[in-house]
Amino acid sequence: MPPQLSRLTHLRTLDLGDNQLSHVPDDIAQLASLEHLDLSSNRLTDLPTAVYELVNLRTLALSNNQLRHISAGVAQLINLESLDLTGNQLRTLPAGIGRLTKLSTLWLSRNRLEELPRQLAELPDTLDLRITHNPLREPLLELDLRGVAQLFTYLRSLDSAQPQYEAKILLVGEGNVGKTSLVAALQDRPFVENRPTTHGIEIAQVHLNHPQLDLQITLNTWDFGGQEVYRITHQFFFSRRALYLLVWRPREGQEENAIEGWIKRIRLRVGQHARILVVATYGDEHSIELDYPGLKRKFGDLLLGHHTIDNKSGNGIKELRQAIAVHAAQLPQMGSLLSVPWLTARNEILARPEPQIGFDLFQSTCERHGLTLQETETLASLLHDLGHIIHYAEDEGLRDVVVLQPEWLTKAIGFVLEDRPTRSARGVLHHERLKEIWPTEGNGPAYPAKYHPYFLRLMEKFDVSYRLSDEEASLVAQLVPFERPELRWDRRPMMPGFRSLTLVCRLAEPAPGMIAWLTVRHHRFSIGQHWRHGVFLVHWAYASEGLLELLDDRQLTLTVRAPSPEYFFGILRDSIEELIQRRWQGLAYDLFIPCPAIHRDESPCQGLFLVQSLLTCRERSKLTMDCPVCTEPQDVAALLTAFPQPTLPLRNVLEEVSSTQEVPVDLNLAQGRAANAASRVRRVLKAISTEIDDCPRLFTMVPMTTTRWGRKRLWHNHYQLNLWCEHAGYEHTWPRARYEVQGSRTWLRGVAPYALLVSKTLDIAAPIARKEVSALVSEQDVAIAKKDIAEMRALLDWISDHGDELDLPLRSHTELTGAEAAGLRGLRRVLLEIDAAHSFGGLRRVLTASGDLLWVCPRHYPEYDPGLPVLPT
Numbered sequence: 001m002p003p004q005l006s007r008l009t010h011l012r013t014l015d016l017g018d019n020q021l022s023h024v025p026d027d028i029a030q031l032a033s034l035e036h037l038d039l040s041s042n043r044l045t046d047l048p049t050a051v052y053e054l055v056n057l058r059t060l061a062l063s064n065n066q067l068r069h070i071s072a073g074v075a076q077l078i079n080l081e082s083l084d085l086t087g088n089q090l091r092t093l094p095a096g097i098g099r100l101t102k103l104s105t106l107w108l109s110r111n112r113l114e115e116l117p118r119q120l121a122e123l124p125d126t127l128d129l130r131i132t133h134n135p136l137r138e139p140l141l142e143l144d145l146r147g148v149a150q151l152f153t154y155l156r157s158l159d160s161a162q163p164q165y166e167a168k169i170l171l172v173g174e175g176n177v178g179k180t181s182l183v184a185a186l187q188d189r190p191f192v193e194n195r196p197t198t199h200g201i202e203i204a205q206v207h208l209n210h211p212q213l214d215l216q217i218t219l220n221t222w223d224f225g226g227q228e229v230y231r232i233t234h235q236f237f238f239s240r241r242a243l244y245l246l247v248w249r250p251r252e253g254q255e256e257n258a259i260e261g262w263i264k265r266i267r268l269r270v271g272q273h274a275r276i277l278v279v280a281t282y283g284d285e286h287s288i289e290l291d292y293p294g295l296k297r298k299f300g301d302l303l304l305g306h307h308t309i310d311n312k313s314g315n316g317i318k319e320l321r322q323a324i325a326v327h328a329a330q331l332p333q334m335g336s337l338l339s340v341p342w343l344t345a346r347n348e349i350l351a352r353p354e355p356q357i358g359f360d361l362f363q364s365t366c367e368r369h370g371l372t373l374q375e376t377e378t379l380a381s382l383l384h385d386l387g388h389i390i391h392y393a394e395d396e397g398l399r400d401v402v403v404l405q406p407e408w409l410t411k412a413i414g415f416v417l418e419d420r421p422t423r424s425a426r427g428v429l430h431h432e433r434l435k436e437i438w439p440t441e442g443n444g445p446a447y448p449a450k451y452h453p454y455f456l457r458l459m460e461k462f463d464v465s466y467r468l469s470d471e472e473a474s475l476v477a478q479l480v481p482f483e484r485p486e487l488r489w490d491r492r493p494m495m496p497g498f499r500s501l502t503l504v505c506r507l508a509e510p511a512p513g514m515i516a517w518l519t520v521r522h523h524r525f526s527i528g529q530h531w532r533h534g535v536f537l538v539h540w541a542y543a544s545e546g547l548l549e550l551l552d553d554r555q556l557t558l559t560v561r562a563p564s565p566e567y568f569f570g571i572l573r574d575s576i577e578e579l580i581q582r583r584w585q586g587l588a589y590d591l592f593i594p595c596p597a598i599h600r601d602e603s604p605c606q607g608l609f610l611v612q613s614l615l616t617c618r619e620r621s622k623l624t625m626d627c628p629v630c631t632e633p634q635d636v637a638a639l640l641t642a643f644p645q646p647t648l649p650l651r652n653v654l655e656e657v658s659s660t661q662e663v664p665v666d667l668n669l670a671q672g673r674a675a676n677a678a679s680r681v682r683r684v685l686k687a688i689s690t691e692i693d694d695c696p697r698l699f700t701m702v703p704m705t706t707t708r709w710g711r712k713r714l715w716h717n718h719y720q721l722n723l724w725c726e727h728a729g730y731e732h733t734w735p736r737a738r739y740e741v742q743g744s745r746t747w748l749r750g751v752a753p754y755a756l757l758v759s760k761t762l763d764i765a766a767p768i769a770r771k772e773v774s775a776l777v778s779e780q781d782v783a784i785a786k787k788d789i790a791e792m793r794a795l796l797d798w799i800s801d802h803g804d805e806l807d808l809p810l811r812s813h814t815e816l817t818g819a820e821a822a823g824l825r826g827l828r829r830v831l832l833e834i835d836a837a838h839s840f841g842g843l844r845r846v847l848t849a850s851g852d853l854l855w856v857c858p859r860h861y862p863e864y865d866p867g868l869p870v871l872p873t
Helices: 002-008 024-029 072-076 095-100 118-122 140-146 149-161 178-184 230-235 259-273 292-304 317-328 340-350 359-368 373-385 406-417 420-424 431-437 449-461 513-519 564-582 611-620 635-641 650-656 669-692 745-768 769-776 779-801 816-836
Strands: 013-015 036-038 060-061 082-084 106-107 128-130 159-163 167-174 203-208 218-226 242-248 275-280 303-308 336-339 357-358 399-405 426-431 465-467 473-476 499-507 526-531 534-539 544-552 556-563 590-593 608-610 625-626 633-635 699-703 716-726 732-742 842-848 853-856
Touching: 002 024, 013 230, 060 853, 072 095, 095 118, 118 149, 118 716, 140 149, 140 373, 149 336, 149 340, 149 373, 159 340, 159 769, 167 178, 167 259, 167 292, 167 317, 178 218, 178 242, 178 317, 178 669, 203 317, 218 230, 242 317, 242 853, 259 275, 259 292, 275 292, 275 317, 292 303, 303 317, 340 359, 340 373, 357 359, 357 526, 359 373, 359 399, 399 406, 406 449, 420 431, 426 431, 431 449, 449 465, 449 816, 499 564, 513 534, 513 544, 534 564, 544 564, 556 564, 556 669, 564 590, 564 669, 590 611, 608 611, 611 625, 611 635, 625 635, 633 635, 669 745, 669 816, 669 853, 699 779, 716 779, 716 853, 732 779, 732 816, 745 779, 745 816
Parallel strands: 013 036, 036 060, 060 082, 082 106, 106 128, 167 218, 167 242, 242 275, 275 303
Antiparallel strands: 159 336, 203 218, 357 399, 426 473, 465 473, 499 556, 499 590, 526 534, 534 544, 544 556, 590 608, 625 633, 699 716, 716 732, 842 853
């Protein structure tokens, strides 16, 4: 750092990012007026105390250095609003960070943090906190996914916390191999001849001595039935937080027990985090022939060892207990902290004999133990994430029921999948038959009729079924026929003006149930053409037709035909990746685009372009890429969008679709233009969602004061902020989400870059809003929305004409520029302050099948959460 800089005592902004600084001189303390300091992407291993003397600092960017610790002196930076420590080597945070009362942004991702100080929760719940990619103790990361409010609620509860030594043990394997008898043997219970086969899941507890500490650990054993019909639901309870016992019977042999298949199934769901012990039962009766070295070569660290036991004689049980204790003690949740009142409330709830209770009973139990409503909701989320209960608090139809016994639920779904009339009806489940399928009384599990709507809704949540249009039946996608029907485009060639995009998804191994789940997830595009290996979909608004088809168990193809196929193609492509990443964390896959070239003999080229390579070319403005087979250069944009076009950054791509153009008379052209515009809007919203996801993002803002002549006064500190519903293709202003904002000139300048991006987006979104919106919003409101867009653009133009120097923002990690991301954070900060309840006028956050995060109005919300079905009496 040049020594002359220290003499600039009135300096407010200093950017020293992207250099090779290994230290910061103490002279920096002389820059007493400094408000914004960027030291990111250097070689700093420590910060001198002089930096902590810069008490006027508002933003401090230290990302991508080699910092090992942050001194307690950081508490002196009482005016600090934004602190970026992303990509360092921090193992701890000072408790004093909780005294930075003005802090609104704290980024800590990609460090080595294992704990968070409890004092962090002294900061407001509106803090923009980022802690991903840290080896944090459970349940910190799980709660962070639920939002800062729940994370901070947990941290505040730790004043009376105790370490919990519990683990989850999952027993898997084929049927009749002795899993249930093994649990009994681990519990020192006597052996029972001809024990009944397990259907669904049976949960029990085993207590073992901790291998290092003078205490006992509690193992919650989940005994999974081996029948094929239950596997679709069982995999939802597979967890990386568990130790797996893969049980097999030597008499049938390694292949008959499908040992490799079970290991792959666990790896598919859990990924490389899985830890598996292979256990052979009936060891006194048969010699063991297991190629464990071969399994170890294939699966590496997933396998912890193999044991031979005999449930009847007890041989090998002692050694297996010791191995289980050693490996369970190493699980990340072992020793995690839980508040004593939370613990007693949890234990009382989980000890109840009923398979399910109402959330009101759950809440009243927590209240008796002193938990607040926020603590009760956080505890419910935590128990759901850890697999102790099933409770979907965000779903209107499911929030009132807490399932205490998952096997009660999986058996109910199993009854549907085994139902012969439903299979004979090509997967159509008639709701009038539910009382036959789910017995209300008897020797087995009882399913009172009042819970039947709940089961149906939960099957939809698990992507097992969806309601048909008449609401009197559901389609169970796992039971549709194998025969491929004649498709719409089988009867005719591609229509004039249509273009085609194709994707090939190659899977490293089969992913059972993929087509069934994709069928359910995209049911709103269904026209009833589905089979076991494919589904044909239509997006009527954009004249788009799509085909998802599994050509073999490792190759999925997607083809979309439309005047402008990019939008529907992008939705379906992203839904494939979203499904894989959520359901099969260990599944490796590659996406390819086929080469469009035709050889001289009119045969198509067999070349494939890796999608990631094409996206990299687009980011680097490389216009063509050579085919690896025919070697001909192909247009990158055409391969990705079906249109040859220049590659533009996010903020410029919006200019491609001018809102002032007249809509073409030709219907296909009009739908193609609308799809093109919708694709641009979607790209903007995806970029924004990566930056901020806890409040609405589309808005208009106009001055509320006028001159004596009735014109809007462009510069003033009094504005009306109107939030928009983000329902794709039907974006519109939402009158219930209007706020009066008192914003300083500095705040307005900071928000302006993001507001300009939004105004360009709304310029596109508003003209493509369809007739359905007018039924939800009056013509007057539509006119007001257009007027607000124009007035906001005039305000932003005025700011650019009278621009002052902008504050130095933290750098963005998305497609947004640093200034746009800072503006978005500024909007978020004000919005969360003026709407303390975070109600946002009834706008609610939803996650689509393709992974798009949207905020939608109450009228559009039922398209994402239809609530409970109404069943025939």
